[in-house]
Amino acid sequence: MPHYNKYFDQELQDLKETVLRLGGMVEEQVSNAIQSLMDSNLDLAKSTIDLDHAINKLEVEIDERCIDLLALRQPMGPDLRFVTTAMKIVDNLERMGDMAANICERVIDIAAEPRLKAYLDIPRMADIAKEMLKDSLDAFVTRSTELAQKVRLKDDMVDALMDQIFRELLSYMIEDPKAISRATRIMFIAKYIERVADHATNISEMVIYMVEGRIVRHTEPEALNLPDKGE
Amino acid sequence: MSRMEQAIDELEGTAVIARNVNFYYGIVQALFGVSLEIKPKQITAFIGPSGCGKSTLLRCFNRMNEVLLGTRLEGDILVHGTDVYREGTRLETLRKRVGMVFQKSNPFPMTIYDNIAFGPRMRGIKDKSTLGEVVERSLKQADLWHEVKDRLNNHAQGLSGGQQQRLCIARTLANEPEIILMDEPASALDPISTSKIEETIQELRNLYTIVIVTHNLQQAARCSDHTAFFYMGRLVEMGATSRIFQNPAQKRTEDYISGKFG
Numbered sequence: 001m002p003h004y005n006k007y008f009d010q011e012l013q014d015l016k017e018t019v020l021r022l023g024g025m026v027e028e029q030v031s032n033a034i035q036s037l038m039d040s041n042l043d044l045a046k047s048t049i050d051l052d053h054a055i056n057k058l059e060v061e062i063d064e065r066c067i068d069l070l071a072l073r074q075p076m077g078p079d080l081r082f083v084t085t086a087m088k089i090v091d092n093l094e095r096m097g098d099m100a101a102n103i104c105e106r107v108i109d110i111a112a113e114p115r116l117k118a119y120l121d122i123p124r125m126a127d128i129a130k131e132m133l134k135d136s137l138d139a140f141v142t143r144s145t146e147l148a149q150k151v152r153l154k155d156d157m158v159d160a161l162m163d164q165i166f167r168e169l170l171s172y173m174i175e176d177p178k179a180i181s182r183a184t185r186i187m188f189i190a191k192y193i194e195r196v197a198d199h200a201t202n203i204s205e206m207v208i209y210m211v212e213g214r215i216v217r218h219t220e221p222e223a224l225n226l227p228d229k230g231e
Numbered sequence: 232m233s234r235m236e237q238a239i240d241e242l243e244g245t246a247v248i249a250r251n252v253n254f255y256y257g258i259v260q261a262l263f264g265v266s267l268e269i270k271p272k273q274i275t276a277f278i279g280p281s282g283c284g285k286s287t288l289l290r291c292f293n294r295m296n297e298v299l300l301g302t303r304l305e306g307d308i309l310v311h312g313t314d315v316y317r318e319g320t321r322l323e324t325l326r327k328r329v330g331m332v333f334q335k336s337n338p339f340p341m342t343i344y345d346n347i348a349f350g351p352r353m354r355g356i357k358d359k360s361t362l363g364e365v366v367e368r369s370l371k372q373a374d375l376w377h378e379v380k381d382r383l384n385n386h387a388q389g390l391s392g393g394q395q396q397r398l399c400i401a402r403t404l405a406n407e408p409e410i411i412l413m414d415e416p417a418s419a420l421d422p423i424s425t426s427k428i429e430e431t432i433q434e435l436r437n438l439y440t441i442v443i444v445t446h447n448l449q450q451a452a453r454c455s456d457h458t459a460f461f462y463m464g465r466l467v468e469m470g471a472t473s474r475i476f477q478n479p480a481q482k483r484t485e486d487y488i489s490g491k492f493g
């Protein structure tokens with residue numbers, strides 16, 4: 001439904017598209033970071049680190065735009081919730097960008113040493129985290145609280161995988177103290193991926209606030225009664 | 232306390248109750264089945280598009296509509312439990328209990344002092360020092376004392392628009408009302424005078440029950456505890472101001488506060 005002031009409509013639409021552009025950039029950064037790990041691709045790791053500043057720049061730009069909108073348009077009701085949500089979303093996206101860069105730094109650290117083992121659970125966890133990021137942005141665009149709830153539920157899977165990886169790496173370190181420095185870095189990488197999933201969860205929670213006006217942070221996600229539950 | 236007494240206590244504890252109010256200007260119906268409660272010693276804002284009946288409902292609270300011929304009200308208006316449309320209600324007493332401040336400030340053509348002392352004198356207060364106390368207290372409550380204390384005998388027309396409006400608030404306060412109705416009290420004022428009026432309103436909170444009609448949504452958001460939204464003579468939604476402006480329950484309210492049409 002349009003506003004009486006069509007320029008306001010346009011500004012809100014522009015804001016949404018810019019948030020999505022930032023989201024797309026972050027998705028790519030996270031993908032490339034994981035890819036650089038799997039392929040031990042140092043060039044990819046370095047170029048990913050270099051691109052982080054573009055994300056930071058766009059995040060600041062969106063933040064300023066939101067503050068302008070708050071000051072000049074004084075949005076109310078759903079518009080107010082949309083603008084404040086956009087601000088929090090870009091904050092979370094920017095942090096995910098940092099996580100991607102951090103992963104790449106650890107990739108560079110361990111490049112000189114032989115591989116510890118096939119990183120089986122890492123890509124599984126990364127796939128889920130990437131999916132959560134994508135779904136949280138889709139939930140934002142389509143205003144789907146159902147999709148947002150799904151993202152929240154997936155966070156538990158990531159936490160479980162994190163535990164698994166942690167235990168496995170610990171056993172390597174106990175068996176072979178020479179593996180400690182590599183294992184620690186892998187542990188960091190797993191932690192960064194887990195953080196990406198956490199930020200995607202935050203975004204989903206903000207989407208629920210944006211759509212329904214209720215704050216669900218720090219509460220348990222409600223189980224979904226959907227036929228494809230647990231997919 | 233018996234259940235009956237408790238019920239009466241609750242009625243009296245609510246500053247104004249409107250029950251199923253229909254209001255007619257001749258054959259034109261301006262209000263349709265409006266029911267609501269105004270909480271005592273809090274600030275309630277009425278918002279809604281032009282012609283939705285905000286002023287009409289406000290004027291029902293102190294029977295100000297009856298100045299016009301051919302008006303008719305159905306339903307009940309209770310002020311602290313008393314049905315004000317009951318036969319035998321003294322309009323003078325009612326309008327003293329339920330004071331009103333209008334959009335255009337309307338000081339009487341007399342001195343600042345006499346403007347404020349007018350009501351108390353009508354009530355028979357003659358003692359100079361008592362009158363002086365009422366004038367000072369009312370002007371202080373309306374946040375005007377410091378600006379006019381040295382020129383109380385000057386003509387009220389010499390004050391600025393914002394000062395005149397605060398003078399009118401002080402004049403209302405001098406009548407020691409329980410409820411103050413304000414119909415767009417700041418719509419003709421510049422931003423600084425508007426802020427002053429808003430500050431005054433907030434200082435009067437906890438002392439008086441205030442109902443304010445405003446077209447300025449930010450003003451309603453800034454200075455009220457409860458907000459009621461009206462549309463075409465009907466109450467659409469009433470609730471805590473922060474909820475109404477962040478997450479209204481009704482689509483119509485949402486569209487109105489966010490400036491949408493459809």
Ligand SMILES: Nc1ncnc2c1ncn2[C@@H]1O[C@H](COP(=O)(O)OP(=O)(O)OP(=O)(O)O)[C@@H](O)[C@H]1O
Nearest residue numbers: 256259261279280281282283284285286287288299
């Ligand atoms: N004196 C009157 N005679 C006839 N009809 C009237 C009179 N006063 C108001 N009305 C009608 O009653 C309806 C409600 O008017 P009211 O003044 O209460 O609206 P309002 O919400 O205060 O509008 P505004 O925001 O423009 O002040 C309108 O349709 C109006 O035309």
Ligand SMILES: [Mg+2]
Nearest residue numbers: 285286287444
């Ligand atoms: Mg009016």
